[in-house]
Amino acid sequence: MFKKLIPDFYYDNVSCVDLEKLKSNGIEYVICDLDNTLDSHNQKTPSDSALEFLGRLKDADFNVCIISNGKHERVKAYLENYPLKYIAKAGKPLKKSYLAAMGEIGADPKKTAFIGDQIFTDVLGANRVGLTTILVEPIESFENSFFYIKRAFEKMVKSKIVKE
Template sequence: MIEKYYPDLYYDSIRHIDLENLKNRGIQGLILDIDNTLVPMHAKDADENAISWIAELKNKGFKVCILSNASEKRVIRFNKDISVTAIHRAYKPSGKAFLNAAKVMGLEPEKVAVIGDQVFTDIIGGNKVNMLTVLVKPIDEKEILFVRFKRIFEKLIIKSFTENVEDKINKRLDKRIEWKKNSLELEKSRFKG
């Protein structure tokens, strides 16, 4: 089922995300990826764009959690200027990682949106646990070899998603509820705690 690879929403960057739309959908918390979502992959610290955008999220009342597969050292350094809940070595797309992020924010998965640049980590992981998934275009093309390899397949998925996107979104909204709820129950049963 190719739908598990599709995001619910797709934007050019974090700055293009319609935050009011997220609020209207009942979203109260945001799970954010770091690399190529908030900053280029090679950036060690949060830049002014990331800092000001996360401040805007907080001002709008969103709870925020960084969820990264990066090392503890990397995540702590990045988080020093933004001071949000952060989870390192998340092993995305593990459903457990996303459920833990929702738990630390004190929210049910249905009240959380995942924002990231990778289909095979951020989008699949969020979809597994019935979160709203938001794909953004990667900030920088300079990436490690493994990620560049995955991008080949991601391009095919994104192309499929963007063809007749209106029809797909409407169908997905109808189907999303059932298959995402079923997936959430499966993930919860696998990772009790």
């Protein structure tokens, strides 16, 4: 169980993700969380840093699918001017949510990396389906007291892993 909480890679933010390294590990598909990974909850459209990262993925020929537990309207509006495949109301960490995202882009789990900010939903679920997992620090730290508690548990796990 504990092993499934540990990401393969751990970075400060998406801008730090080493795409060359992913390529050399045979990764061709990227499934990426939206809120607090690409942008904060209240960022309605992709920020400059998100656009820069999505552009780098595109330039490196990765096939990308956005996966979010957020509402369909939220994800749809966010991607309105930057169309990408997506799964909203995904239900992470359920396996079927990752399988649905992989289905959208025809991804093979061995060639797929997942990027997200939460250990107990994002990383756990992605590890359960055998993806290469990348954890980033959340853009906003504490939305409410529930998040505060969850982040405290995450901190315990993070103390065991080394950032790239």
